[in-house]
Amino acid sequence: DLKGFIFDLDGVITGTAKFHGQAWHQLADELGVTWTESLANGLKGVSRMDSLEMILKAGGKENDYTEAEKVAYATKKNDNYLKLISNMTPADVFPGVKEFLDDLLAKGYVISLASASKNAPTILKHIGLSDYFTKIVDPATLSKGKPDPEIYTRGAEILNLPPEACAGVEDAAAGVAAINGAHETSIGIGDANELSAADIIFSETSALTLANIEAQMAK
Numbered sequence: 001d002l003k004g005f006i007f008d009l010d011g012v013i014t015g016t017a018k019f020h021g022q023a024w025h026q027l028a029d030e031l032g033v034t035w036t037e038s039l040a041n042g043l044k045g046v047s048r049m050d051s052l053e054m055i056l057k058a059g060g061k062e063n064d065y066t067e068a069e070k071v072a073y074a075t076k077k078n079d080n081y082l083k084l085i086s087n088m089t090p091a092d093v094f095p096g097v098k099e100f101l102d103d104l105l106a107k108g109y110v111i112s113l114a115s116a117s118k119n120a121p122t123i124l125k126h127i128g129l130s131d132y133f134t135k136i137v138d139p140a141t142l143s144k145g146k147p148d149p150e151i152y153t154r155g156a157e158i159l160n161l162p163p164e165a166c167a168g169v170e171d172a173a174a175g176v177a178a179i180n181g182a183h184e185t186s187i188g189i190g191d192a193n194e195l196s197a198a199d200i201i202f203s204e205t206s207a208l209t210l211a212n213i214e215a216q217m218a219k
């Protein structure tokens with residue numbers, strides 16, 4: 001039986017996936033790399049430096065820059081991203097998410113956060129959910145990012161639960177792969193084709209309820 005839920009942040013709890021996409025798109029334009037939907041989807045859930053590498057690779061430019069130049073580009077993207085998130089408020093929590101978290105906690109489930117974003121604590125503060133997530137995997141301590149399972153394995157460890165007792169909630173294919181690799185139940189939020197590897201898929205967060213999850217798991 002499930003006892004814990006491990007949440008991704010960007011694109012699951014709030015709409016920051018869109019802002020990451022906008023900021024990377026802007027940088028890709030500057031680098032002369034063609035922005036495509038498949039590149040945009042492939043970047044979801046992927047760490048900052050790995051994302052930059054994927055963009056450079058998509059443009060055949062992976063050998064064109066020094067490490068220092070890459071760090072400068074990643075910093076520039078992040079500065080743009082920080083501007084995009086600066087006006088976020090509790091009204092930006094996706095529909096049904098707060099209700100789902102309240103229901104989980106009221107029923108004795110435990111929750112943790114498995115976001116690759118170093119900005120996650122800042123965003124939680126903006127949207128008023130810092131008190132909900134006292135257990136956060138620090139992405140700076142990971143040896144590998146999503147799709148590697150490490151972040152979701154750690155998300156269960158900090159809950160003191162075996163992976164089988166945990167479900168992970170993700171909007172990205174890389175994140176679903178990480179959950180599956182950690183042997184947890186994967187819940188995808190978004191497009192069923194993009195997230196076809198997930199155990200359970202909901203098109204929107206408003207469908208994220210224990211009743212709906214139980215109904216899907218019974219199938």
Ligand code: G6P
Pocket residue numbers: 010017020021043044045046047048051078115116117118119120
């Ligand atoms: C999340 C997002 C990615 C982002 C990554 C790193 O996983 O889905 O789009 O690249 O975090 O975020 P950061 O805020 O540290 O650059």
Ligand code: MG
Pocket residue numbers: 008009010011012017044045170171172175
């Ligand atoms: Mg995400």
